[in-house]
Amino acid sequence: MKRLIGIGNPDRGDDGVGWEVASRVRSWHTMTVTAGSFDLIDDWDADDEVVIVDAMRSGRATGATLRIDARANEVPTSAFASTHTFGPAEVVALAKAMGRLPRTLEVIGIEAGTVVHGSTMSSEVAAAATELVKELEHA
Amino acid sequence: MSRETREISVDYLARVEGEGALFLSLDGDVVKDLQFKIFEPPRFYEAFLRGRRHSEAPDITARICGICPVAYQTSSINAMEYAAGVTVDPRIRDLRRLLYFGEWIESHTLHVYMLHAPDFLGYPSAIEMAADMPEVVTNALRLKRLGNQIMTIVGGREIHPINVKVGGFYRAPTAAELEPLAGELRWAIETAADTVSLVAGFEFPNFSMDYEFVALRHPDEYAIVDGRIISSRGLDIDVSEWSEHFEESHVERSNALHVRLKERGRFHVGPMARYALNADLLTPRARDAADSVGLHPGESNPFRSIIVRAVEIVLACEEALEIIEHYQAPDPASVSVEPRSATGFGASEAPRGLLYHRYDIDDDGMIADAQIVPPTAQNQAQIEEDLRKFAPWHSHLEDDVLQWHLEQAIRNYDPCISCATHFLDLTVERTGAR
Numbered sequence: 001m002k003r004l005i006g007i008g009n010p011d012r013g014d015d016g017v018g019w020e021v022a023s024r025v026r027s028w029h030t031m032t033v034t035a036g037s038f039d040l041i042d043d044w045d046a047d048d049e050v051v052i053v054d055a056m057r058s059g060r061a062t063g064a065t066l067r068i069d070a071r072a073n074e075v076p077t078s079a080f081a082s083t084h085t086f087g088p089a090e091v092v093a094l095a096k097a098m099g100r101l102p103r104t105l106e107v108i109g110i111e112a113g114t115v116v117h118g119s120t121m122s123s124e125v126a127a128a129a130t131e132l133v134k135e136l137e138h139a
Numbered sequence: 140m141s142r143e144t145r146e147i148s149v150d151y152l153a154r155v156e157g158e159g160a161l162f163l164s165l166d167g168d169v170v171k172d173l174q175f176k177i178f179e180p181p182r183f184y185e186a187f188l189r190g191r192r193h194s195e196a197p198d199i200t201a202r203i204c205g206i207c208p209v210a211y212q213t214s215s216i217n218a219m220e221y222a223a224g225v226t227v228d229p230r231i232r233d234l235r236r237l238l239y240f241g242e243w244i245e246s247h248t249l250h251v252y253m254l255h256a257p258d259f260l261g262y263p264s265a266i267e268m269a270a271d272m273p274e275v276v277t278n279a280l281r282l283k284r285l286g287n288q289i290m291t292i293v294g295g296r297e298i299h300p301i302n303v304k305v306g307g308f309y310r311a312p313t314a315a316e317l318e319p320l321a322g323e324l325r326w327a328i329e330t331a332a333d334t335v336s337l338v339a340g341f342e343f344p345n346f347s348m349d350y351e352f353v354a355l356r357h358p359d360e361y362a363i364v365d366g367r368i369i370s371s372r373g374l375d376i377d378v379s380e381w382s383e384h385f386e387e388s389h390v391e392r393s394n395a396l397h398v399r400l401k402e403r404g405r406f407h408v409g410p411m412a413r414y415a416l417n418a419d420l421l422t423p424r425a426r427d428a429a430d431s432v433g434l435h436p437g438e439s440n441p442f443r444s445i446i447v448r449a450v451e452i453v454l455a456c457e458e459a460l461e462i463i464e465h466y467q468a469p470d471p472a473s474v475s476v477e478p479r480s481a482t483g484f485g486a487s488e489a490p491r492g493l494l495y496h497r498y499d500i501d502d503d504g505m506i507a508d509a510q511i512v513p514p515t516a517q518n519q520a521q522i523e524e525d526l527r528k529f530a531p532w533h534s535h536l537e538d539d540v541l542q543w544h545l546e547q548a549i550r551n552y553d554p555c556i557s558c559a560t561h562f563l564d565l566t567v568e569r570t571g572a573r
Contacts, residue, residue, distance in 0.1 A: 034205070034298070038280060038283070039280060039283060039284060041280070042280055042284060090264075090266060094265070094269055094276075097266050098276060
C-alpha cells in the first residue's frame with residue numbers, strides 16, 4: 001500500500017504543509033498527525049511504500065523541497081526540529097533500530113517560512129505543496 | 140585534589156515535555172546555587188478562560204497538554220459540577236475513569252519505557268535501547284497504543300478528546316465498541332506486570348528523601364478522578380479547602396508558579412505520593428506485582444518511581460478491564476448542568492500528580508476567574524531540593540556524567556513543563572575541590 005503521512009500543525013502557517021499535501025493527494029492512503037510519534041511505526045506494514053511530509057528548517061529558501069530516501073540515508077534531526085519530543089528523524093531511526101522499516105520510506109521536507117500561530121501558508125510553500133502533490137499523484 | 144570552580148549549565152533538558160534548564164554551582168562538594176529553570180513562555184490559560192462559558196473549560200484546558208488532556212478535562216468538569224451542585228450517574232463516572240486510565244496507560248508507558256528506562260540501562264535514548272531490546276520496545280508501543288485506543292473509543296480521539304462535556308459525555312460508547320479492548324487489556328496486565336519485574340531489576344542510586352506526599356484519597360478506589368486531598372503528614376481536606384492550605388508564588392527563575400504548603404513548605408505529588416497514600420487500595424495483580432519486587436508504601440527513593448509507574452500501569456489496565464466487563468452505557472450520556480453564581484473546585488490525579496482547578500462562575504454561567512495548578516508546578520521546589528541533596532553525592536564526577544545523573548533525577552518526576560507554564564536548559568558552576 002502507498003501511505004502518505006503528513007506531519008505538522010495546520011494552525012501554524014507553513015508548518016501545516018504536511019497536512020495540506022495529505023489532504024490533496026488522492027492516490028495514496030493518507031493520514032495526518034500533529035507531531036512525530038514512536039507510534040507511527042505501527043502505522044505502516046513491511047510491504048508499504050511510505051512517504052512522510054513535514055515542514056523543515058534547514059536554512060534553504062522558503063518552499064525548497066528536500067527528498068530523502070530514509071532507508072539509505074540518515075534523516076537530519078536538526079532540519080525537522082519539533083516542539084514535541086519526537087520528529088520524523090527519530091521515528092525513522094527507531095524503525096531502523098527495530099528492523100521495522102517499510103519497503104520504501106521517503107521523508108520529504110518543505111522549507112518553512114512563517115510558523116506563527118494563526119498565520120496563513122506562504123505562497124512559496126503553497127506552490128511547493130502543489131508541485132509535490134502533482135509528483136506524488138504520478139509516482 | 141586541587142580546588143576548582145565548577146559551573147554546569149544544561150541549557151535544554153532532554154526527554155522531558157517542554158522547555159527547561161538547570162544551573163548548578165558547586166564549591167567542592169558544596170552546592171552554592173541550584174536553579175531548576177522553567178523558561179517556556181507563560182501561556183496565560185487562566186486569563187483567556189475569563190469571559191468564556193463554564194461549559195467551554197474542558198475543551199479549552201485540555202489544550203494545555205497533549206499527553207494529559209483528560210486530567211485537565213476531568214479537573215475542570217469536577218469544578219463546574221461542584222459549582223452547579225450536580226452529581227453524575229455512577230456509570231458516567233466509571234466512563235470517566237476508563238478514559239482517564241487510558242491516559243495513564245499511554246503517559247506512563249511513554250515515560251517508563253521511552254524516557255526513563257534508557258537512563259538506567261545506559262542508553263542515550265530509546266532509539267539505541269530499541270536496537271538491543273526490540274521486544275521490550277515493541278511491547279511498549281503496543282501498550283501505548285492500547286491507551287490511545289481507549290482514549291479514541293471513549294473520548295472520540297486519542298489526543299484532546301472531544302466527547303467529554305460538563306455533565307458527562309456527548310455520546311456513550313456501546314458495550315460492543317468497548318468489548319474488543321478486553322483481550323488486549325488482559326495481555327497488557329501481564330505485560331505490565333513483567334515490566335514491574337524488569338524495571339525493579341535496574342540499579343538504583345542509594346538515595347532517599349524525607350518527603351511530604353500529597354495525593355487524592357478515595358475511600359473505595361485508588362483515587363484518580365476525585366477524592367479528598369490528603370498528605371503523609373496529616374493533611375486531610377476537601378478540595379474546596381485547597382487555598383487555605385496551599386499557596387502559589389512567583390520565583391524569578393521560573394515561568395511556572397511554585398506551590399507550597401503554607402505550614403510546611405515543599406511537598407511531592409505524583410505516582411510515589413499516590414502509592415504512599417493509597418497502596419492499600421491497589422488492584423490484586425498490581426498488589427502482587429508490587430509485593431513481588433518488595434515495593435513498600437514508604438518508598439522514598441525517587442529513582443524507584445519508575446517501579447511505581449509500572450505498578451500503576453498494571454492497576455490502570457486492571458481497572459479498565461473491570462469497567463469494560465461490567466459496562467452498561469449511561470443513558471442519557473450526560474446530565475443537565477445549569478450554571479449558577481458560585482465558585483467551583485475540582486481535582487484529579489494526572490499521570491504526574493494532583494491537578495487542582497478553581498473557577499468563579501457568574502450569574503450568566505460565564506467564567507469570572509480561573510486558577511489551574513498543575514503537578515509539575517507543585518513539584519518544582521521538591522525537584523530542586525532533590526537535586527540539592529543529590530548533587531554532592533556525585534560532585535566527584537566529570538561534568539558530562541554529573542549532568543546526566545542530574546537530568547535523570549529530574550526525569551524521576553516525569554515533569555511536564557508545558558503544563559507547568561501553562562518548561563529545561565543545566566548550568567553547573569563549580570568552585571573549590573572536587
